[in-house]
Amino acid sequence: MKIFLVWTLFPGDREVTGPRQVTAEQGSSLAVSCSYKPRYKLNSKYWCRKSSLWLCLTYIIQTDGSEVTVTRDRVSIRDNHTANSFTVTLSSVTPGDAGQYSCGVKRKVGLSRWHSTKVMVSAAVSNTTEDSNLSPLTTNPLCPRGCGEPPVLSQASVIYLLLLLSIKVPMALAVVGGAAWLRSRDQDILQRLEAPSSTRARGCPPVPTTSEPQGCPPAP
Template identity: 40%
Template sequence: MRIFSVLLWILFPGCWAVTGPGAVRGPPGGSVAVRCRYRTGYEDYPKFWCQEGGWFCSNWFHVVETQGSEAEVKRGRVSIRDNHTQRVFTVTLENLTRADAGTYLCGVQRSGFELRATVEVTVSSAVPSPNLTGRTPQAKKQPDSPSRFQPIIIYFLLLMLLKVLLFLCIVCAVIWMSIRDRRRHREMVPDRQAQELPLC
């Protein structure tokens, strides 16, 4: 799986323009804050928080999103605020319930390919979160499940297929224009020879 990540980074360096905590934990009835960072150049882009489902997180499925400004936007128990100076936007989930647990995406909305990071939210009273980010120092990093890479791999293969098709179309167009120019040249040569023949 790492080779696909390397290829994605080479072909699409924007894929890693957004980074998140990876996993957060909060107790039922409590709150948790998720801080996602982004690279320079995306300050004025809308930031979003949504539940993972499919390849993309379309606007219709965004739980909450900014309009590109630093103003806080709140929707129900979820709020989001962007800080252009620190290039960090914070998503706060309040009054957590068991139903809030799951895989979410924090990201930057732009036309075409979305920039995003995956965040696993766990709601459990067994290990209360001592900090806002919900990270516990004793927690071991779990290996990414293969199912998370499948949408990325499929999307990567589709993009490569489109690039190959585009390249073949360009090659065919160049060959066709070359053949057309040769035919025109051949048609013009007899006409010139006929004009140069002396009249008897």
């Protein structure tokens, strides 16, 4: 009797093999492949979740011994007689899918042959969150100092800029006009100062203050 109990709980003569543990990311798909002895090629293959007593009370999905893919909800199973293996696929993995499972072969006579696999589910990594934490300095290698889009001016900034231009532009024009007027006035004064000297005869000194001439003949 003791020998029968041990054989029932541990029938593992490695007639069915597979991974001891698999990990899937939340929201992704999980595929588990289990191999079997060639003599079980036409037997039904199954996938079940173990209870708290480590027993498979209900099969989640199973084949009919053929290579036809069987699908139920998010789980599918397909047998490959050539490779002597079958694959169980679980789509849209959730945290609730984590636990102990068995992939096994049903026998017509005697107990089933099975292999235990632990399924673990990891949290999904959000690329959006990671990208939002990156600064513009690290996202654009061609612009190490940051050269994003030009800043958008607010309405108040635009009004202030227009008022500033309306004041500074007339002032600048007034300054330029005043400088031009002063320059033209200086040129006029210089021309007036140079005018009497141009009327003197070339080679003749200025007329002396005395009444006698100094070598220049009198004017005709």
